[in-house]
Amino acid sequence: MSDAYKKAGVDLTAGYAALKTVKQLSGNDQLGAFGGVFPLTDQDLTDPVLVAGSDGVGTKLLVAIAAHQHTTIGIDLVAMCVNDVLAQGARPLFFLDYLGLGKTEAARVQAILTGVVAGCRQAGAQLIGGETAEMPDMYTQDHYDLAGFAVGIVSRQDLLDPANVRAGDVLIGLPSNGLHANGFSLVRDILFKQHDLPLETVLPELDHSLQEELLRPTQIYVESVWPLLAQHRIASMAHITGGGLIENVARALPSGLSAELALGSWPVPAIMTVLSRLGQLTPQDLRETFNLGLGMVLVVHPEQVAATLAQLAAVNQPAYRVGRVGVGETPVVFKEATHG
Template sequence: MNYADAGVSLARADEAMVGVKKSVRTTFNQGVLGDVGNFGGLFTLNHLGMKDPVLVSSVDGVGTKLKVDIEMGTHELPGQDIVNHCCDDILVQGARPLFFLDYVATGRLEPGVMDKLVAGMAKACRENDLVLIGGETAEMPGFYGPGDYDISGTIVGVVERENIIDGKKIKPGTIILGLPSTGLHTNGYSLARKVLFDVAGYKVDTMVDGMDKSIGEALATPHRSYYPSLIDLCNKKKIQGLAHITGSGYQGNIPRILPDNVDVIIDRTTWDPPMIFKLIQQAGSVEKDEMYSTFNMGMGMLIFIDPADKAEVVAHLEAKGEKWTQIGEVVAGTKQVKFRD
């Protein structure tokens, strides 16, 4: 017997890597030392000219959203999801992204699928000034079913020590601006899929009133990155805190950046959640607070600022083409998130 008899084809892996290498090289910049295929990726900070650089890292996955992409064949989207999600996770501390590493595991390595996955990552990397410096592809027959795969990513960014955003400046009187999401982003899909497909009986191609996309298209819309719109404000120290609304929603993510002596009040009357969230809530009879502890409900990034800086911050956001909504405020308290309806 040989490796191919066990279901792992090295020839097929080599074929898949041809397109992958082309996509990866499109993300390279002057920080990269070496080429694709080395045992480790080399990256220098010398070209950044920073005084006291601090590295910021994060790792995450896409989760069961992949089930939707696999069924729809939209394999170029999960790569965008994972890169943008990771960029947002380090942005909340004021970091700009430097380089990204991916992990793709599947039962059978399909060249066409791998090309699209990595092309999606490369696209998002270019949009975020980020290098796709390395990765790992694992072919695991018997572990993943036919057509299934999983992806995860690790990001490393950098921030000047004096520019780190840690939430310590948040105080009573701070106001909160919300920036819109592009949908569910990459969280809550186990509940969303259970409700929409198993309970409501929708299919990925089902069209419903009030939406210009099918159910599948709405669920597969990639997680967006807020880095291009916010990094300049971070560097100008106009932001007291940032909250990326991911898994565990508002109740789970906002307290991560709060001092112990404040509460946050979110006014849920200030925006109208997109239709996809309403469908999930109605079809699953999901309690309102449960929705806000699971999903972003249409607001993917919250910006905590001093009211005195609002005009400058808003002008910057609008110049970037960003829509924004003032959705809350900070008051004295004990690190709680409260809602106003």
Template sequence: MTYKEAGVNVEEGQRAVELMKKHVKGTFNQHVLDDIGGFGGLFALDVKGMKEPILVSGTDGVGTKLKLAFLLDKHDTIGQDCVAMCINDILCQGAKPLFFLDYIATGKLKAEKVADIVKGIADGCQIAKAPLIGGETAEMPGFYQDGEYDIAGFAVGIVDKSQVITGKDIEDGDIILGLVSSGLHSNGYSLARKVLLERENYSLDTYIEDLGKTLGEELITPTKIYVKAVMEVLKQVKIKGIAHITGGGFYENVPRILPQELDAEVQLQSWPIPEIFNIIRSVGNVEEEEMYKTFNMGIGMMLVISEKDKEKALTVLKEAGESAYEIGKIIKGKRQVVLCQE
């Protein structure tokens, strides 16, 4: 027998590499030293101007949002979600992204589909200005259902030790700014699919007037990458804490940056909630606490700053093309989130 007869098509894998090369090379910058195909990615680290450079790393996947890509047979954006989930995480500690790597595993490799996935990853890397310097595509017959795959990403960034954002400087009276999300991002899809596709039997092709698009178009919208806006703010304003609102919503992510004796008081009417969340809450009869525990509710990232820096930060964010709102403040408490009605 041959490897191909066992289900692994090496030639198709090589063809996939050829198809993805143009996307990958489009992310390269002067720090990338090798071409595609080496055993490791080479990156020339520039630490000029830093006294104590610290590397910050992160890894993540996309979760069950992949099911939407399978159902829609649309694979050229899901890679951006993978990049965003990793890059936005290391951004929380003030790290400037250096490079990114990916891992794609599938049951039966189809070169065009893999190239589409990598295109989405490359698009995300270009937004984040993080070269895609390496990756792996694994064909694993019998391990995944036909047409399905999984992807994971690995990001590395750098920050001077004195500039690492930990949340330790957050104090009573500080302001919370919320950066808007592009929708569900990459979290809560198990609940969203259960409510919308199973309980209500919505079709992904259904045009929903309140969304201004089909349900499928809304649910497949890529996760936003906040590098440009946050890096601009860091140049001009001291950011004391950054929270990436991912799995666990407000309740799990925000306390991670709070000192023990402080709470984050969030005003619920201070930003516009995207309609998709209202639809899920309504048709699924989902309680408010569960919504804020599961979804980002329209806020993909939070920045904690001094009140004196509020106007400057909002101006910089707007100039960087980011929509942001003052959504709350820091108060004395027990390291938790308090949701308030105005």
């Protein structure tokens, strides 16, 4: 390899080793070409359209770096992309990743890519390419950044559209796996800047360390939700990411209709209570920033509710009736749950 390039801080040999690693992990010997290839000949769809999504992991990466724990952050990356594609009604087909880092350390790169491959398998998507870029002047030795790109497919007439929603529809919430990968700038500010808590801290509300809680990987919903989409049981759907419940549920509704979420109708993870207490956050702060325990919200016509819940139960996917769609100009409102 070029001695001049190595003196500048870039180890091409390590990059080649990283490519070999991801080939072995994914089982795709075609990786390393100038572009990834995916055949569409076996897609038995009428008027098919491709749905693409791109995302990153945000400052959750800084928690992974501080913890020296990189094996699940790749799952977060895949999840953030494929869940967005799924929320449009599409089945994920393939995924590409970008890893930029200060130094290509083999064990760390393998851990990161192991997560990416695991996420792709959970999503039923093929990893067809990516890029690992060593940039010592861009990142410090221990830092890196991740970005991902997913593409799915669906018949045009089956694309989910807020226009499909009507008053009286039922909101079904699928639980998150904790914080997922959103709101971490606020999380880190509260826990590490305001309170200087070590990652090993076990708080009264939690039965495990902050490190374990914060690095829970984002749930991938493809396996449990795609069969519902294939059977046309879902009218619209919201992936709860940045902007929390309020912004994302609103994106799944047309103008003039309002999501009425019933407080207490689903379990809120203890980490939300921790952040509220330590950060003196208001309920509005929490709702605008975090998923509050719901990673995906499905909007379902009343006649489809029983079959939808039964199908989710059959695949061991927990689900909760969390509200209904009403008429109103405020896109998302929170109401006390009614009983009996």
